[in-house]
Amino acid sequence: MEFKAGLMDEKAIERALVRISHEIVEKNKGTKDIVLVGIKRRGVPLAERIQENIRKFEDAEIPVSSVDITLYRDDLEEDYETPMIKNAQIDVPIKDKKVILVDDVLYTGRTVRAALDAVTENGRPKSIQLAVLIDRGHRELPIRADYVGKNVPTSRNELIKVMLEEVDGRNAVDIFIKEGNE
Numbered sequence: 001m002e003f004k005a006g007l008m009d010e011k012a013i014e015r016a017l018v019r020i021s022h023e024i025v026e027k028n029k030g031t032k033d034i035v036l037v038g039i040k041r042r043g044v045p046l047a048e049r050i051q052e053n054i055r056k057f058e059d060a061e062i063p064v065s066s067v068d069i070t071l072y073r074d075d076l077e078e079d080y081e082t083p084m085i086k087n088a089q090i091d092v093p094i095k096d097k098k099v100i101l102v103d104d105v106l107y108t109g110r111t112v113r114a115a116l117d118a119v120t121e122n123g124r125p126k127s128i129q130l131a132v133l134i135d136r137g138h139r140e141l142p143i144r145a146d147y148v149g150k151n152v153p154t155s156r157n158e159l160i161k162v163m164l165e166e167v168d169g170r171n172a173v174d175i176f177i178k179e180g181n182e
């Protein structure tokens with residue numbers, strides 16, 4: 001894999017998350033009934049950072065939970081890995097809540113599709129919204145994000161790598177070029 005460019009540094013990530021936090025409060029006309037659900041792994045620290053921003057700006061405590069979506073080899077297509085629910089247990093009540101799913105990268109939309117199933121297995125929320133740090137296009141499903149940190153036009157042979165302090169030891173978003181059939 002060949003490094004192509006840096007897309008966001010620590011400051012840029014922070015600014016994008018501050019903006020998204022404000023947009024969430026604005027769109028929902030306050031913080032009432034909002035629940036943040038991070039998609040593991042990197043969606044969880046992103047959800048926690050949004051929670052912290054809203055705590056600071058609004059003096060409001062928003063619950064954060066998570067769903068675990070993992071790639072499984074598709075039985076029918078040898079080269080294809082399908083995102084499926086690993087753990088659908090959401091440990092905060094979501095019935096009649098405004099659930100905001102949070103993930104680092106939105107690409108085909110298949111991870112979010114699985115996450116939507118995981119959420120609805122836990123009850124019927126009032127609404128489900130989606131916040132992502134990076135939207136790189138190439139959707140294969142009718143899914144879009146309500147809050148986007150940065151739209152990044154990409155080709156399919158590129159890879160966006162989001163790195164977060166809590167998981168990777170540093171904060172940055174880089175773009176790489178995949179070689180051959182990687």
Ligand SMILES: O=P(O)(O)OC[C@H]1O[C@H](OP(=O)(O)OP(=O)(O)O)[C@H](O)[C@@H]1O
Nearest residue numbers: 041103104105106107108109110111112
């Ligand atoms: O829209 P999609 O095509 O589903 O792609 C987006 C997903 O891909 C990444 O996870 P990945 O499966 O690469 O695992 P990772 O979080 O461990 O990097 C990313 O974190 C998103 O969850």
Ligand SMILES: O=c1cc[nH]c(=O)[nH]1
Nearest residue numbers: 105107158159160161
């Ligand atoms: O480029 C991509 C595509 C899916 N998931 C990522 O993390 N990066």
